[in-house]
Amino acid sequence: xxxxxxxxxxxxxxxxxxxxxxxxxxxxxxxxxxxxxxxxxxxxxxxxxxxxxxxxxxxxxxxxxxxxxxxxxxxxxxxxxxxxxxxxxxxxxxxxxxxxxxxxxxxxxxxxxxxxxxxxxxxxxxxxxxxxxxxxxxxxxxxxxxxxxxxxxxxxxxxxxxxxxxxxxxxxxxxxxxxxxxxxxxxxxxxxxxxxxxxxxxxxxxxxxxxxxxxxxxxxxxxxxxxxxxxxxxxxxxxxxxxxxxxxxxxxxxxxxxxxxxxxxxxxxxxxxxxxxxxxxxxxxxxxxxxxxxxxxxxxxxxxxxxxxxxxxxxxx
Amino acid sequence: xxxxxxxxxxxxxxxxxxxxxxxxxxxxxxxxxxxxxxxxxxxxxxxxxxxxxxxxxxxxxxxxxxxxxxxxxxxxxxxxxxxxxxxxxxxxxxxxxxxxxxxxxxxxxxxxxxxxxxxxxxxxxxxxxxxxxxxxxxxxxxxxxxxxxxxxxxxxxxxxxxxxxxxxxxxxxxxxxxxxxxxxxxxxxxxxxxxxxxxxxxxxxxxxxxxxxxxxxxxxxxxxxxxxxxxxxxxxxxxxxxxxxxxxxxxxxxxxxxxxxxxxxxxxxxxxxxxxxxxxxxxxxxxxxxxxxxxxxxxxxxxxxxxxxxxxxxxxxxxxxxxxxxxxxxxxxxxxxxxxxxxxxxxxxxxxxxxxxxxxxxxxxxxxxxxxxxxxxxxxxxxxxxxxxxxxxxxxxxxxxxxxxxxxxxxxxxxxxxxxxxxxxxxxxxxxxxxxxxxxxx
Numbered sequence: 215x216x217x218x219x220x221x222x223x224x225x226x227x228x229x230x231x232x233x234x235x236x237x238x239x240x241x242x243x244x245x246x247x248x249x250x251x252x253x254x255x256x257x258x259x260x261x262x263x264x265x266x267x268x269x270x271x272x273x274x275x276x277x278x279x280x281x282x283x284x285x286x287x288x289x290x291x292x293x294x295x296x297x298x299x300x301x302x303x304x305x306x307x308x309x310x311x312x313x314x315x316x317x318x319x320x321x322x323x324x325x326x327x328x329x330x331x332x333x334x335x336x337x338x339x340x341x342x343x344x345x346x347x348x349x350x351x352x353x354x355x356x357x358x359x360x361x362x363x364x365x366x367x368x369x370x371x372x373x374x375x376x377x378x379x380x381x382x383x384x385x386x387x388x389x390x391x392x393x394x395x396x397x398x399x400x401x402x403x404x405x406x407x408x409x410x411x412x413x414x415x416x417x418x419x420x421x422x423x424x425x426x427x428x429x430x431x432x433x434x435x436x437x438x439x440x441x442x443x444x445x446x447x448x449x450x451x452x453x454x455x456x457x458x459x460x461x462x463x464x465x466x467x468x469x470x471x472x473x474x475x476x477x478x479x480x481x482x483x484x485x486x487x488x489x490x491x492x493x494x495x496x497x498x499x500x501x502x503x504x505x506x507x508x509x510x511x512x513x514x515x516x517x518x519x520x521x522x523x524x525x526x527x528x529x530x531x
Numbered sequence: 532x533x534x535x536x537x538x539x540x541x542x543x544x545x546x547x548x549x550x551x552x553x554x555x556x557x558x559x560x561x562x563x564x565x566x567x568x569x570x571x572x573x574x575x576x577x578x579x580x581x582x583x584x585x586x587x588x589x590x591x592x593x594x595x596x597x598x599x600x601x602x603x604x605x606x607x608x609x610x611x612x613x614x615x616x617x618x619x620x621x622x623x624x625x626x627x628x629x630x631x632x633x634x635x636x637x638x639x640x641x642x643x644x645x646x647x648x649x650x651x652x653x654x655x656x657x658x659x660x661x662x663x664x665x666x667x668x669x670x671x672x673x674x675x676x677x678x679x680x681x682x683x684x685x686x687x688x689x690x691x692x693x694x695x696x697x698x699x700x701x702x703x704x705x706x707x708x709x710x711x712x713x714x715x716x717x718x719x720x721x722x723x724x725x726x727x728x729x730x731x732x733x734x735x736x737x738x739x740x741x742x743x744x745x746x747x748x749x750x751x752x753x754x755x756x757x758x759x760x761x762x763x764x765x766x767x768x769x770x771x772x773x774x775x776x777x778x779x780x781x782x783x784x785x786x787x788x789x790x791x792x793x794x795x796x797x798x799x800x801x802x803x804x805x806x807x808x809x810x811x812x813x814x815x816x817x818x819x820x821x822x823x824x825x826x827x828x829x830x831x832x833x834x835x836x837x838x839x840x841x842x843x844x845x846x847x848x849x850x851x852x853x854x855x856x857x858x859x860x861x862x863x864x865x866x867x868x869x870x871x872x873x874x875x876x877x878x879x880x881x882x883x884x885x886x887x888x889x890x891x892x893x894x895x896x897x898x899x900x901x902x903x904x905x906x907x908x909x910x911x912x913x914x915x916x917x918x919x920x921x922x923x924x925x926x927x928x929x930x931x932x933x934x935x936x937x938x939x940x941x942x943x944x945x946x947x948x949x950x951x952x953x954x955x956x957x958x959x960x961x962x963x964x965x966x967x968x969x970x971x972x973x
Contacts (some may be wrong), residue, residue, distance in 0.1 A: 283969035
């Protein structure tokens with residue numbers, strides 16, 4: 215209900231246009247030429263760097279090259295192989311598991327931080343906002359490298375921290391703990407960014423609504439859960455979509471961590487890593503294209519389904 | 532809409548990653564070095580040796596007909612990735628490339644390397660040991676000219692072993708006893724590390740017990756023999772599993788910051804290393820100033836029949852994209868074909884020469900190494916090791932084989948399976964991969 219307030223679209227002037235365009239006076243034609251002049255650079259870049267590579271990769275994925283027998287046209291055989299390839303499927307399940315854990319974690323941290331910062335109005339909140347955002351400003355690779363040192367039993371602080379309490383130091387890079395270690399890195403890195411998005415949405419709410427809520431006797435918790443969160447639901451949907459796409463394409467953090475935990479993070483840990491290893495370590499460019507393309511389609515489908523299911527909250531109809 | 536576009540961009544990014552090949556060839560390479568004779572044929576070279584520039588200058592000054600144009604395209608896999616992409620793209624590869632012996636088959640099967648036997652490789656064959664030459668050949672074909680090797684020895688901390696009164700082990704039984712003694716004495720470190728990602732290192736340990744994991748001949752490129760789970764390998768791995776289970780050795784990943792620190796701070800008393808190991812150790816910072824390093828032969832299973840092994844080693848190969856294969860072959864054969872060049876390689880870059888005129892010279896035999904307190908490690912350890920090495924055959928999908936080996940060893944160290952099962956699983960996965968790749972199993 216409240217969402218309608220924020221998403222009411224301005225009346226579209228589009229209806230008036232076609233009649234004018236059909237006129238065909240020299241002035242209009244000249245204007246159209248200028249229109250093309252502005253659009254063409256974008257179209258060229260778009261075709262060159264998006265359409266062409268996509269078609270090229272798709273074309274590549276229709277061939278099969280093996281080390282011993284050379285390259286043959288095999289149609290969709292690589293796709294059939296991909297979806298029966300245990301390494302690809304395990305990787306997919308793994309990123310889905312990551313999505314199930316990581317997205318709620320990032321969202322909760324970001325939302326909680328944004329709500330707290332929104333209700334504070336001191337210099338502390340400004341400083342905290344900056345500090346929470348700081349991890350996002352660090353390049354992903356550097357962040358992951360930094361954490362790989364923090365996790366290290368030798369350089370990291372864990373030995374001394376756990377030593378204080380008299381507990382044995384956990385191994386953050388064993389096969390059963392590395393999942394949590396990765397979730398931690400990603401949440402640390404991205405929660406601040408999502409916090410800023412949510413915070414900006416919160417600031418755009420008309421303060422008179424809070425006043426009305428106060429007059430109605432709502433306390434802080436009620437204002438947060440009944441007014442603020444529903445009113446920023448479109449931003450939340452956007453944040454979740456970003457997080458979903460990012461998680462399904464999980465790549466950089468496990469690649470960096472793999473340098474110090476090769477056994478726990480194998481070459482096919484996530485589908486993106488699998489595609490990368492196939493292409494550049496095992497020189498199977500065709501199959502790698504098929505894996506990359508399949509993943510792309512799945513990410514597209516996944517985000518589309520999510521946006522469809524949340525179309526009411528997001529205001530996209 | 533925004534998110535659709537974002538998703539599409541995501542797809543494109545993934546696709547682009549798989550596609551860097553289509554970016555086309557690099558423009559005519561810009562050389563890191565100065566060209567002395569601009570008139571002469573230029574040969575582009577990728578190599579990552581430290582202090583290589585001096586060797587290049589030496590070559591260029593002594594050759595009127597051919598000049599080297601050198602680029603450092605990264606070390607190991609970084610360079611291979613670029614080379615691999617250039618092969619796929621059909622352009623962008625250099626004329627001559629530095630490759631480790633273990634990846635030669637992986638590139639020759641993709642027709643990326645020129646068979647140098649047609650360009651006079653036979654003329655220089657006598658300058659190299661049998662083992663070194665076998666590493667670069669497949670059947671009658673010769674895919675590279677050897678440069679440096681990695682005969683293995685045992686580097687150890689004399690001060691630590693002395694402190695706990697442990698004799699220097701010469702057999703693997705003594706090695707295990709030493710590990711036990713060190714633990715019983717309450718030493719803060721362990722005797723050694725068993726890195727599950729040791730790749731060529733682990734394979735060398737298996738080879739010492741007679742493992743011949745791959746049989747492959749370029750004359751029959753679609754046939755391969757795979758035997759990674761032979762009795763020798765199983766015995767070796769069972770031995771290490773025993774040490775791991777009793778906590779007598781560490782299981783850190785090799786070549787990580789942790790590992791490097793432990794190498795130099797006394798956490799490991801022994802470093803089973805190749806001849807390039809001292810150079811590697813010397814390059815690590817924060818070394819323990821009191822450390823007393825010595826070199827000894829690698830421990831043996833049967834001291835009556837010692838078996839020498841090799842870890843690493845580099846070569847120069849001519850790529851199939853070479854504009855002038857004849858000139859490129861001259862570079863591959865002659866760049867490390869002089870005593871002056873080798874003096875630089877040995878003293879500045881800690882290379883172990885495979886070129887016999889230097890390998891067998893008094894100069895190299897008697898060289899004293901300050902890092903080892905003046906010990907003549909070549910005479911004591913590495914020259915006999917190199918002489919006893921008979922060569923090794925790698926698979927044409929060595930990267931895959933290494934990745935699988937790492938996973939199986941890790942599973943063993945984590946207690947998920949025992950050593951024999953790990954090797955049997957490795958055998959099964961490699962056989963399956965080879966079949967998928969169109970090979971017939973012998």
